[in-house]
Amino acid sequence: MAYRLPSMVWLRAFEAAARHTSFTAAAEELGLTQAAISHQVRSLEKQLGYPLFERLPRHLKLTEMGRAYLTPVRKAFDELSASTTGLFGPAGETVLNIRVPVSFGVLWLAPRLPEFCRAYPNIRLRLHSVVWADDLPADRIDIDIRYGHGSWAGFRSELLFRVPSVPVSPIGSHVSRPADIQEENLILIMGLEDYWLRLFERTGLEMPTHRQLVTVDTSMAALELVEAGMGHTIVLRCFAERFIAAKRAQRSFDMELPQDNAHYFLFREDEKALKPEVRLFRDWIMEEAASA
The missing domain is CATH 3.40.190.10 (Periplasmic binding protein-like II)
Incomplete structure (x- = not known):
């Protein structure tokens, strides 16, 4: 089967520029010049026949087509990276350390995990169940799930769900x-x-x-x-x-108590870019949480 695929180099430039909203920052990450990144993105746009960015004075802005294209491009890179590490990496697998509250891990996450493991068999999960969030050093954790107000020092957070x-x-x-x-x-x-x-x-x-x-x-x-x-x-x-x-x-009876607190997906602020396996897990758990 013949695949109509753009150059991987162009796609890599597009993904980095979209993540940073800057050709300059993308060039620094990839070790290229700003002009090279700009040229690669323009080559990609020419092949696709659509502009992917609006070139604003101080930053880039994805066009509607650019936003739509970024999702499958990023997912393809994540899956390719995770599979490559899993098949050819020194340990033969990618390990993902996840810290979760005990009740969340047992009652909500555990019944759903088999689906993730079937989809990504090369990612080995290590679940660290804790009662209190500080029971385990943060530097040993890739993903942190917490229940609370949504703001923790040293972490960025994304809402999973809020239920009564x-x-x-x-x-x-x-x-x-x-x-x-x-x-x-x-x-x-x-x-x-x-x-x-x-x-x-x-x-x-x-x-x-x-x-x-x-x-x-x-x-x-x-x-x-x-x-x-x-x-x-x-x-x-x-x-x-x-x-x-x-x-x-x-x-007991038909009554619910609304809650201000919620469950959040956390990752460390000092990580400039999420590891591919972290992004894969985040995308998966966000889909699961949407139906909670």
Whole structure:
């Protein structure tokens, strides 16, 4: 089969110029002159028959066709780079170190990972599950997933998803409204202890103080205690779904608590360009998160 492909040199110049929005910066990265990068991009535009950039006084701006073309070009480079490293690299594989909160890793990410591994068998994943984000040095991590406000020193962040929290009860519990839980045992999660207070305040009820309160450090542990009949908890809806679908727990009642915090994809600020395997994982997890 004959492929109508432009020069890889031209495509590389286009991708670098698009990433930096500058021929000069692209030239510095690739070790060429600014004139050489400009010539290569013009050659590409001539072959394609479309302008890819608007040449503005101080920077470049992708045209609509340029934006559309950049996505498959970048993905092709990423997959080619990852495959080359995987097949011919010294270790025969690319290793991606991912730090995730325990509950996110077990309840949300793990069920979805087989799809990524089938698509990119040459990328070996190392998942580092942590309760607190600083449990592992940042220099050992390629990707960081965190739950919070979206701003962390030394990192750039991209929103994965924001979902509400829901109350969850043991199977067979006879509760249908917040007042029914006032006389029950409540399970709190460290750092998220205000969930129950907010729920009761929204319904004009007092936070019970005479019932047994159990505090755990993860949503996963809270759900396990609910399954054991220990009491009721409030967790993010995306965490509760697996337990509810497996009939290991049930929704207490039809009520959701909106959350300001969210899950974010983080990478270090000092990385000028993401490694190909990091970009592949980011693109994949963003697609998954869009349906969360």
